[in-house]
Amino acid sequence: MAVLIDNDTKLVVSGITGREGTFHALNNKRYGTNVVAGVTPGKAGQDVEGIPVFNTFGDAVKETGANVAMVFVPPRFAADSILEAADAEIPLVVAITEGIPAHDELRVYTHLQRTGTRLVGPNCPGILSPGKANVGIIPASFFKEGNVGVVSRSGTLTYQIGNTLAQAGFGNSSIVGIGGDPVPGSSFIDIIELFQADDQTELIVLSGEIGGDAEERAAEYIAEHVTKPVVAYIAGFTAPEGKTMGHAGAIVSGSKGTAAAKAEALESKGVRVGRTPTQVAEIAVEILGG
Amino acid sequence: MDLLEYQGKQLFARHGIPVPDGRPARTVDEAVSAAKEVGFPCAVKAQVKIGGRGKAGGIKIASDEDEAREHADAILGMDIKGFTVHEIWIEGASTIEAEYYASIVFDRGAKAPLIMLSTQGGMDIEEVADSNPDAIATLHVDPLLGFQDFHGRKLCFAAGVDADLVRPIGAFLHQLYGTFVAEEAVLVEVNPLIVTPERGVAALDAKVTLDDNALFRHPDNANLRDPSDEDPQEQMAKERGLTFVKLDGDIGILGNGAGLVMSTLDVVAQYGGAPANFLDAGGGSKAEAITSAVEVILSNDSVKAVLFNIFGGITRCDEVANGLIEAFKQLNPSVPFVVRLDGTNDVEGRKILAEASLPNVHTAATMDEAAQKVVELAKGEAA
Numbered sequence: 310m311a312v313l314i315d316n317d318t319k320l321v322v323s324g325i326t327g328r329e330g331t332f333h334a335l336n337n338k339r340y341g342t343n344v345v346a347g348v349t350p351g352k353a354g355q356d357v358e359g360i361p362v363f364n365t366f367g368d369a370v371k372e373t374g375a376n377v378a379m380v381f382v383p384p385r386f387a388a389d390s391i392l393e394a395a396d397a398e399i400p401l402v403v404a405i406t407e408g409i410p411a412h413d414e415l416r417v418y419t420h421l422q423r424t425g426t427r428l429v430g431p432n433c434p435g436i437l438s439p440g441k442a443n444v445g446i447i448p449a450s451f452f453k454e455g456n457v458g459v460v461s462r463s464g465t466l467t468y469q470i471g472n473t474l475a476q477a478g479f480g481n482s483s484i485v486g487i488g489g490d491p492v493p494g495s496s497f498i499d500i501i502e503l504f505q506a507d508d509q510t511e512l513i514v515l516s517g518e519i520g521g522d523a524e525e526r527a528a529e530y531i532a533e534h535v536t537k538p539v540v541a542y543i544a545g546f547t548a549p550e551g552k553t554m555g556h557a558g559a560i561v562s563g564s565k566g567t568a569a570a571k572a573e574a575l576e577s578k579g580v581r582v583g584r585t586p587t588q589v590a591e592i593a594v595e596i597l598g599g
Numbered sequence: 600m601d602l603l604e605y606q607g608k609q610l611f612a613r614h615g616i617p618v619p620d621g622r623p624a625r626t627v628d629e630a631v632s633a634a635k636e637v638g639f640p641c642a643v644k645a646q647v648k649i650g651g652r653g654k655a656g657g658i659k660i661a662s663d664e665d666e667a668r669e670h671a672d673a674i675l676g677m678d679i680k681g682f683t684v685h686e687i688w689i690e691g692a693s694t695i696e697a698e699y700y701a702s703i704v705f706d707r708g709a710k711a712p713l714i715m716l717s718t719q720g721g722m723d724i725e726e727v728a729d730s731n732p733d734a735i736a737t738l739h740v741d742p743l744l745g746f747q748d749f750h751g752r753k754l755c756f757a758a759g760v761d762a763d764l765v766r767p768i769g770a771f772l773h774q775l776y777g778t779f780v781a782e783e784a785v786l787v788e789v790n791p792l793i794v795t796p797e798r799g800v801a802a803l804d805a806k807v808t809l810d811d812n813a814l815f816r817h818p819d820n821a822n823l824r825d826p827s828d829e830d831p832q833e834q835m836a837k838e839r840g841l842t843f844v845k846l847d848g849d850i851g852i853l854g855n856g857a858g859l860v861m862s863t864l865d866v867v868a869q870y871g872g873a874p875a876n877f878l879d880a881g882g883g884s885k886a887e888a889i890t891s892a893v894e895v896i897l898s899n900d901s902v903k904a905v906l907f908n909i910f911g912g913i914t915r916c917d918e919v920a921n922g923l924i925e926a927f928k929q930l931n932p933s934v935p936f937v938v939r940l941d942g943t944n945d946v947e948g949r950k951i952l953a954e955a956s957l958p959n960v961h962t963a964a965t966m967d968e969a970a971q972k973v974v975e976l977a978k979g980e981a982a
Contacts, residue, residue, distance in 0.1 A: 385815060410813035411705060412783045415742045418710050434912070448912040448943055463858020468910045468942060469966065489857060491707045491785075518858055521707045544861035547846075547868045548877075555842045555857025555879045557812065558707070568865075585866050587967055 311438035312458065312483045312503040312510070313401060313429065314342075314377060318442045321346040321366065321375035321399070323390045324382035325357050333381065333405075333446055334360065340443040345373040348390075366397035379435070379444050380404040387431060388413035395426040403444050404431035404494065411557070414492040421494065428494025432556070433486035434464035447484060455480020457593065458504035460497055461516035462489050462523070463556070466544055466586070470516055473590040479597070482509040489518070489556025497527035505535050512538050512597055514589060515580075517571055519545035520559040524571040532578040538596045541575045541582045542589045543568045600809045603646040605688040606823050607787075607805030614778040616771065617801040621690030630671035631664060633689040639663055640692040643670040647682040655679045660692055693803060698791035699760075699768070700724050700735075703775060705785045711739040712779060714750070714772060716758045720791040734758075746776035767800045768792075782820065783813035832876075832898055839891040841878060848873025850977050851896035851905040851934075853889075855880050855914045863908045866966060872974035875902050880914075889922025890929065897932055904935045904977040908966055911942025918944075920951040927957050935959045935976045939969035 320337065324330035325347025335358060338344040344360050346369040353364040363369040366378060378394035380387055380402060387406040394402045409431050421428050429436060435445010440454035446464070452471050457479045461467040464486055471484060485500045487493045497515055504510040513535070517524040524543065531539050545554060545561075546568040553560045561567050572582045583589035602610070608618040622633035623646070634641050645657030652658055657679050661667035667689070677684045698721030706713035717735040719727045727734055736757035740746055751769025760768050771792065779787050788806040795801065814821040829837075836843030842857065846864075850872045854860035857879050864874045876899065880892050896905055909919050919940060926932075938960060940948045952962065961976070963969035 384812060408812045410783055410816070411785055411810045412742075412780065412813065415705070415710065415712075419742045446913055451942070461858070463856060463861075465854070465856025465910050465912060466858030466862050468912055469859055469862065472910070472941065491705060492710055516858070518861060523707075526708070542862075544858050544865060546865045547874065548861060548864070549844070549846065552844045552877075554844060554861050554877055559857060559861070584869065585967060586862065587965070 310482070310507050310509045311441055312500070312507050313485065314436050314438050314442040314444050314483070316441050318377050318444070319343050319345045319373060319375045320377050320379060320444055321348060321369045321373065322379045322381060323348040323366070323394070324380070325349060325360065325362060326352055326355070327381065330381040331357055334379070337443050337445070340449050342442040342444060345375050366394045366399060370397045370399060376400060377444060378402045380406055380431070382406060384408040384410070388417050391417050391428060392420065395421055395424050399426060401427050401429070402494070403429045403433070403435050405433060405435055405445055406430070407432040409490070411491060414490060418492050418494060429485060430488045430494060432490045433488030433493070434467065436483060436485050437481070438483045439481050445486070447486070451475060452484065453480040456482060456509060456511040456597070457514055458482045458507065458510035458512070459484040459514045459516065460500040460504070461486050462518050462558070463516065463544065466516055470514060470542060470586045470589055473586045474514070474593060477590040477594050479593060482507055489558050491521065491558040497523050498530045501527060501530065501535060501539070505537055510537065512540065512593060514593070515539060515541040517541060517543045518556070518559050519548050519554065519561050519568050520556070520566045522566065525574040528574040528578040528580060531580055539580045540589055540592045540596070541572070541580050542586060543571045543582060600811050600814070600824060601648045602807040602809065602823055603648065603686065604644065604805050605646060607807035608802065610778060610782055610807060611802055611805055614774050614781065616774045616778065617799065618805070619690040619693055619801060619803065621688055624671065624687050624689060625685065627668055627671045627675065630687055630689055631668050634661060634664065634667035637689055637691045641667065642690050642692050643667060643674060644688045644690070645674045645677060645679060645684040646686040646688050647679050647684055649680050649682050652679060657684065693793055693801065694796055695791070695793045696796050697794040699794065700790045701772060701775060701792045702786070702788035702790070703779045706739065709739050711742055712776070714738050714740060714754060714776065716754045716768070716772065718758055718760060724790060740776065745780070746773050748773065763798055764794060764800070767798070771800050782817065783810045784808060785810050832895065835898060836878070836895045839895065841880065841888070841892055841895060843895060844877040845899070846874050846876050848875045849901050849903040850973055851875050851899070851902040852908070853878045853880055853892050853896060853905070854908040855910065859908065859910055863906065863966065863970070866970040867906065867974060870971045870974040872970070872977055875899055886918050886922035886925055889919055890926040893923070893926035893932070894930060897930060897934070902934060904937070904973050906969055906973040907936065907938040908969060909940050909942065911940070911945060913943075915943050916940040916945040916948030917951055920948040923952070924955045924957065935961065937961045937963055937969050937973040937976065939963045939966060
């Protein structure tokens with residue numbers, strides 16, 4: 310098993326005829342992901358290297374049975390695209406787009422809670438289940454199949470941690486980037502719940518950063534509901550107060566949201582926290598054996 | 600984007616929120632004529648994006664023209680917690696019967712706007728929250744349903760507002776929510792929200808933070824940015840489309856991806872170094888972006904060494920290497936560089952760098968090794 314995406318994934322990509330959309334849809338297809346359709350309004354009947362394009366998500370679902378949507382359109386159109394995918398009753402939407410207005414994200418989140426569509430992202434690198442499917446922009450060649458599940462707020466940091474884990478001999482069940490925005494569609498808790506239930510996952514790695522209280526909430530959840538070992542990493546110990554560090558959600562406000570407070574919250578619940586990505590891999594070796 | 604008090608008040612006024620009549624001024628003469636227009640007594644208020652202006656002497660009442668001149672002269676150019684006063688706001692003095700507090704924030708945990716109302720305004724609200732949390736009434740609004748009149752009543756009764764003020768305060772909160780949504784703010788705060796002897800209400804201060812990502816829908820608001828109060832280096836980075844934060848140390852840092860850059864700062868600090876900046880060159884960084892990033896980093900004279908930490912995904916390491924070579928050609932830097940290249944096209948990238956044999960450029964195989972090396976170089980411990 311893996312979480313969220315696997316061999317049964319049928320992917321539909323909105324924005325597939327755009328430069329980035331084409332590049333990454335084809336990249337995902339080359340990896341082996343079953344990319345069944347694209348959506349660009351007004352371009353129905355065209356195809357992108359054999360992937361048929363439809364006017365709407367509804368048409369794409371009807372014709373191809375697509376069950377995962379990837380949103381790759383510019384920020385001003387992204388909320389609308391996510392809502393359209395949900396309207397077509399696609400159960401999982403992965404939004405890569407960075408810079409979606411916060412009020413858009415809030416409305417989308419609230420609506421999706423009611424319709425039952427799961428959103429991963431926005432502003433995320435996507436999901437990779439090594440050996441099965443890749444939806445998004447994670448450079449899959451650095452990862453192999455294995456028993457470590459990774460959930461992260463940051464893209465490149467995930468690659469760094471995944472790489473050090475790989476050098477220590479570990480592969481991954483799935484890697485899920487939940488994104489660095491203040492209102493992500495899925496939280497650490499949502500994904501950890503999936504890893505806890507996933508047979509393939511024997512260790513969960515949580516990669517967090519400054520801002521908000523998602524890590525603190527995850528700590529509480531882990532203490533109550535998770536029996537598998539969890540290792541965490543928090544970025545931003547040296548981040549100054551009041552400055553946004555690249556991600557819209559990464560800001561230390563007052564005494565809240567600091568890396569130290571997050572590490573402490575996790576450690577108080579028995580989660581070991583690596584101080585560097587290398588340490589995360591070392592702890593993984595201690596837990597799972599080298 | 601944080602707004603100045605008067606910019607916030609102008610937004611409020613556009614949405615029907617009562618605010619005192621006022622004028623902005625950038626010179627003493629402008630201030631005096633503004634004071635004559637709004638009438639005496641009037642308040643002369645420093646416009647800076649930091650709290651505690653009053654205590655710092657940045658707010659004074661003028662009862663005549665001479666006093667207006669004197670106060671404007673004292674306040675313009677004043678330094679308030681590191682912020683220089685370039686602008687002041689002159690407004691008619693208000694008669695205050697009571698001071699309340701009202702705000703709407705983006706509650707990330709609850710994923711909903713949170714409205715707060717307290718009858719203990721005028722002072723530091725964090726103090727009230729600590730000493731008497733019951734004095735602050737709170738309520739989440741469903742973002743799809745929006746603000747309903749009963750929300751206002753519920754908050755007023757919970758906060759202990761006098762019965763005759765429930766209607767005007769409720770209306771005030773409704774307008775404040777309208778501003779929050781229409782302008783796509785992530786914070787609106789009014790402290791104090793004043794009650795007048797006539798039992799009316801008005802916003803005597805305004806703290807507004809707008810969502811930068813939504814400014815494309817609000818071109819008028821996008822013009823409110825005041826570049827004069829930004830750090831020149833941060834401004835330079837912004838013009839080049841780079842995500843940059845200036846820090847106090849002496850090691851320049853460049854990486855790709857916010858999380859990896861934050862992590863790089865931490866690892867450098869663990870080896871005893873002090874980062875001079877956070878710079879995310881972004882996904883898909885082309886050679887040109889790398890060159891201008893190096894230029895921004897080196898524009899800070901305190902930088903003694905520079906660390907490049909790249910883990911290519913979309914970003915291609917050969918592009919980064921070419922950008923670095925171009926930067927050396929153009930800028931001829933005198934400080935040492937440590938480069939770590941991993942990920943997409945890393946073999947090509949390392950080869951390009953090796954063949955260029957740039958002076959004073961060291962390579963490292965891992966993030967840890969790179970951090971350790973750059974710290975040694977910055978301290979002058981390694982050659």
